[in-house]
């Protein structure tokens with residue numbers, strides 16, 4: 001199988017390989033790579049991290065398909081030579097290839113040479129110097145250098161690329177070519193990743209937005225992890241402003257969303273979740289929204305969704321609520337005529353319960369092989385046993401981590417339904433959580449972790465208030481006692497005068 005070099009984008013190192021594998025699965029592409037390279041691809045250590053990974057696939061067509069979906073891939077190249085210096089590249093081209101082959105390769109073709117680098121930048125003069133060094137190779141003999149190929153030329157246009165990896169730790173230090181790069185690659189750029197969709201779904205261009213709208217890059221990655229594709233049926237049970245179902249519809253899925261809060265889905269008649277679909281020409285892919293509570297979902301126990309992609313509330317920006325009666329309130333049935341417009345009262349919904357209900361919903365309504373993809377808040381105390389589990393769902397990965405502050409972040413958890421749901425599983429699913437010792441998972445009280453400073457100062461002011469109240473109480477009691485003493489002494493005085501009289 002031919003070998004290709006991926007140049008990943010710099011963000012989200014822990015997501016890259018999982019997105020690649022999911023995208024390959026969407027197109028049934030067999031991707032192979034050296035597992036030892038993962039250490040460097042996923043590393044946050046600038047000494048060893050790298051965005052370059054060699055993969056093998058069957059054909060160039062597979063590469064184009066992968067790039068049409070992956071947002072974490074910058075470009076993929078077919079490498080012809082690699083060295084630590086450009087001179088080494090020229091030597092390798094001369095030694096590895098027949099001169100005739102190189103010059104024949106370019107017959108009737110047009111070409112352009114790009115100079116790209118990682119960890120440092122070349123200026124225009126340096127780039128030109130590097131390009132012109134290639135003039136000594138037979139590749140330049142027959143091809144015609146064209147900056148902007150016409151439509152007729154595009155099929156036979158070759159995009160050569162000199163790609164230099166300086167490594168991130170050398171950033172800012174590279175002033176001249178005397179500094180050795182980690183690697184220089186020379187090859188053909190086969191395709192570039194799907195970064196354009198990030199711009200297409202940019203939040204700043206979206207008319208209807210909320211405080212928790214998911215950014216397009218992460219929405220697209222989530223949809224890729226969910227294997228969303230044309231003809232799929234996709235649900236977001238905590239839909240908010242609909243970021244996930246919007247991109248799922250863009251990939252050709254039929255989508256539906258649910259939310260407990262009508263205001264999250266709809267601000268005004270002409271500015272709401274639905275109008276975002278209209279603005280992107282996706283109305284035909286959008287089935288609608290349902291106002292409901294995910295702790296008692298409206299769906300039949302029926303395997304119907306191909307993917308559930310969601311960002312559940314975890315009480316930081318979007319509070320988790322479910323329909324219920326507050327302890328101190330009496331149950332009063334809603335009169336028949338008022339039921340339609342009745343807004344039920346809500347109570348707090350703990351994060352572990354939100355997650356357990358979500359997994360239960362996925363187990364009941366996903367098709368076997370369908371995926372649940374959701375964001376789980378995480379703290380530095382995270383343990384794998386904190387992950388919610390379900391007997392019908394297999395964990396694909398929870399290692400995609402977005403660090404938000406030094407106190408917390410969120411993980412993109414991907415699970416696959418492996419078993420049909422039945423009644424006997426219901427009780428078992430509760431047992432699984434307990435078996436794993438999930439009495440106190442790290443996401444149980446996230447507010448306390450994230451807002452510890454505020455909570456601290458709240459506690460201080462609470463204590464101050466309590467102290468003030470106790471002082472006031474003490475003073476009141478003292479005044480009362482004093483008044484009583486005064487009254488008693490007045491009475492005594494009166495009695496004494498009476499006695500004297």
Ligand SMILES: C[S@@+](CC[C@H](N)C(=O)[O-])C[C@H]1O[C@@H](n2cnc3c(N)ncnc32)[C@H](O)[C@@H]1O
Nearest residue numbers: 213214238240241243259260261264293294321
């Ligand atoms: C983090 S936001 C989702 C944001 C969404 N991904 C977007 O891009 O706008 C979580 C949503 O869950 C909703 N929610 C909270 N409790 C719920 C419940 N019990 N059932 C359904 N939705 C709920 C909130 O109203 C909120 O809109």
